[in-house]
Amino acid sequence: MQIDLRTVTIKPLRQTFDHVAAKIGGDKPATRYQEGTIGLQAENNFHYRPLWAPEYEIFDKRRTDLKMKDWYAFKDPRQFYYGSYTINRARMQEAAAAEFEFAEERDLGRSYPAAAKRRAIDVLLPLRHVAWGSNMNNSFCAAYGYGTAITQPCLYQAMDQLGIAQYLTRIGLLLDQPEVLDTAKQAWMESADWQPLRHAVEDMLVTQDWFELFMAQNFVLDGLLFPLIYQRVADSLAAEAGLVLSMLTRFQVDWYAETSKWVDASVKTAVAESSDNQALVSDWTRQWLERSRAALAPVAKLGLGAGSEAALSEVLTQFKARAARLGVTI
Amino acid sequence: MSTVFIAFQKTEDARGVIDAILQDNPAAIVNEQPAMVRIESPEAITIKRATVEDLIGRRYDLQEMQIHLITLSGHVDESDDEFKVSWTR
């Protein structure tokens, strides 16, 4: 049927769904982020208790010590829903794909200077497993967190970290033979340089308070690791051997800059809610900061040699300034 | 032997894949429904990258199929060159 509707104006009965209107201050047009996020998680009248955790409801506020009057106070400044998320990541992957293709076609891995290659392999490849740990930790938050506003971006973060682990894998395959991945895993499992970090990551894997885990992984550990590796170490490799590795880790740099905005907004919201939350979040940050700093020290040394202590302490100073800006007391 | 099937959205892009299936799977039968095309075949359906590329005149990654695929039934075996749906493994 062909209908010419250009001249028809019909008046809507309402602008958005009731539960969205209730959160955005009345019945007015809502964004796709809002309609695709607000109130989607069930909160009442659950039918059965989980067999695997009968002390909790399916979704339960008591799975963290953090207290919020409204769990939809959390907002993702990127306003990611699935469509905007994937379209954004598709753009980033297109840029990364071009870099990898360029490097692969010209065989830049082969011509990359041997000493720098050794260093890049030693530092970057075991980080595949750290990214995988973050995938697990963020999927934990996505599964057991409360309210779509915070659980949704946690799943995106989990998948992003899987993507990062896969980009690191590709770097390994570009620089060397596939066996190099086994060697890196062996270092992750056995080398003294990596044990404090692996120990910290494994302790996170059994952390039961999901918001503590969110803080430990996304705020603290990544807040030190990304600047350390993808700025400091990448710059040092660039100075020695050109920009190849900087090209191939551009995804991580752009990603960290973007996701930090979301992490910061979440931390700020949690802290601003109450003095109890502020104390709790500060406490978690302090504990995991000390732990992460110690765990990263040998990794920094592996990547930067003599200058590593200074670099790590600069990264730490920046982190503390960031925490203070968000209202976290260290 | 059980029948397998695969269905695609009725779009321009899916045309090349559907034609490639018909070319490489002589037993396949096409069933047109509103907005979709369903292809059935006894035993197996194989989609060959090379055939699709010949038909559409460009490089084709079999994972591109995700864009217009609707559904399928059977075990999937996927490689760079072939995508196979069958009840035998």
Next chain:
Amino acid sequence: MDDLKAAKKLGLKERYALMTRGLGWDTSYQPMDKVFPYDKFEGIKIHDWSKWEDPFRMTMDAYWKYQAEKERKLYAIIDAFAQNNGHLTLTDARYINTLKLFITGISPLEYMAHRGFAHVGRQLRGVGPRVACLMQSLDEIRHVQTQVHSMSNYNKYYNGFHAFTHMIERVWYLSVPRSFFDDAITAGPFEFMIAIGFSFEYVLTNLLFVPFISGAAYNGDMGAMTFGFSAQSDEARHMTLGLECIKFMLEQDPDNLPIVQRWIDKWTWRGTRVLTLVGMMMDYMLPKRVMSWKEAWEIYFEQNGGALFNDLARYGIKVPDCIGQATVDKEHISHQAWATFYQYGAAADFHTWMPKPDEMDWLSQKYPNTFDKYYRPRFEYWAEQHKQGKRFYNNTLPMLCQVCQIPMLFTEPSDPTQICYRESDYKGEKYHTCSDGCKSIFDHEPEKYVQAWLPVHQIYQGNCFPADADPSKPGFEPLPEVLKYYHLNNGRDNLDYEGSEDQKNFTAWRDLATKN
């Protein structure tokens, strides 16, 4: 040089293995059983997770690329449909009621699938299945959002869409799909994989997303068609995951067979019961119909499901007993369900109606064994009553099945004139179920099903009134108060389609569009 070339020639499988399972490690600072505490208690024995065969091998970059492409296409259509008032090109506004059932009853399940797969994607010990589950978790949030976004425009112009998140937690018939998913997610991770990955995705979603969505297209709903088909393309991945998971369990240890068989029996029946709603949507709520529920069932369940069970026979899996009853039921359930909703149309969040004479003829033709004999006389009687201004509404509350939570509306497999009841005792209380299938599910896990939040029981217990209601006041009328508790706008969201605000608006707006 030669070595380098060899490295580049890694095939899809090897490459994918390095990109996924190569990432995991056996923890030693913390015991593996503490990192993965939930994947053993169900009794499923897995000896070697590396034997898992990845069904689809998509790395994240390919996933982003192709899914973004799908999203761009989908939202372009949603935008165009909204901008051009596409809802006015529908065959008939009765169609919109299927979407109300969809957004209130099905979209929230997509959300639960998203969270459920995040949970299982964290908890299974093998990296391969974990990655596949997480990808599915991501797809499922896509599904709920694309559905909400497609229907957002309908919500602006039609009733019954406005409170879907509130209703799924409360309304009597919505506890049917809700409890299905609550049941799955509260089970262990392997049972969840059978319930959702296998039964729901493999055996059942084809029935929803293929013939029903094809019907949406046939009725002029481009938005629903696009989200439906686009979602089902993800389901193709999900189905292969479910199938792989079942085979993996069966191949790992012979002791897994009886456990898996029991889950298959249970979830095939649970799913079949939930699909009653889809059967009714196809036969009664689509103004133009592509095929009958019975035909869809034969193609997508009997034929495809049959092929699947043939394949699983080599592991010792038997076709579930309940299929016998489902085969009898396929000629009845859509009519029985619609008759129920018609009667309880005052308490439903969508409009109901009696089929027009030509629609009854179509039903007679599609259901030669049952429609004229058991259902047409009643439907014609109700239609006649309505014509005389006596539209029939049933004001009593129905008894619900303790397991599937559907009102007791199904008949005995051996006698379509007898309502089927079954009864079990547990700790001195009687519990009622609608069928042998549901009774056997109850009897196996009574401690679970006695927890059910049964809407009718809850109403009788006084838990479904607004906070300010006072049931002890003289003249207290329970039904309007329950509707308030549901956030169901009495007189706008419910009652017969004939005379509804939706009907009036659609006619007026379409006149505006087609006449000068």
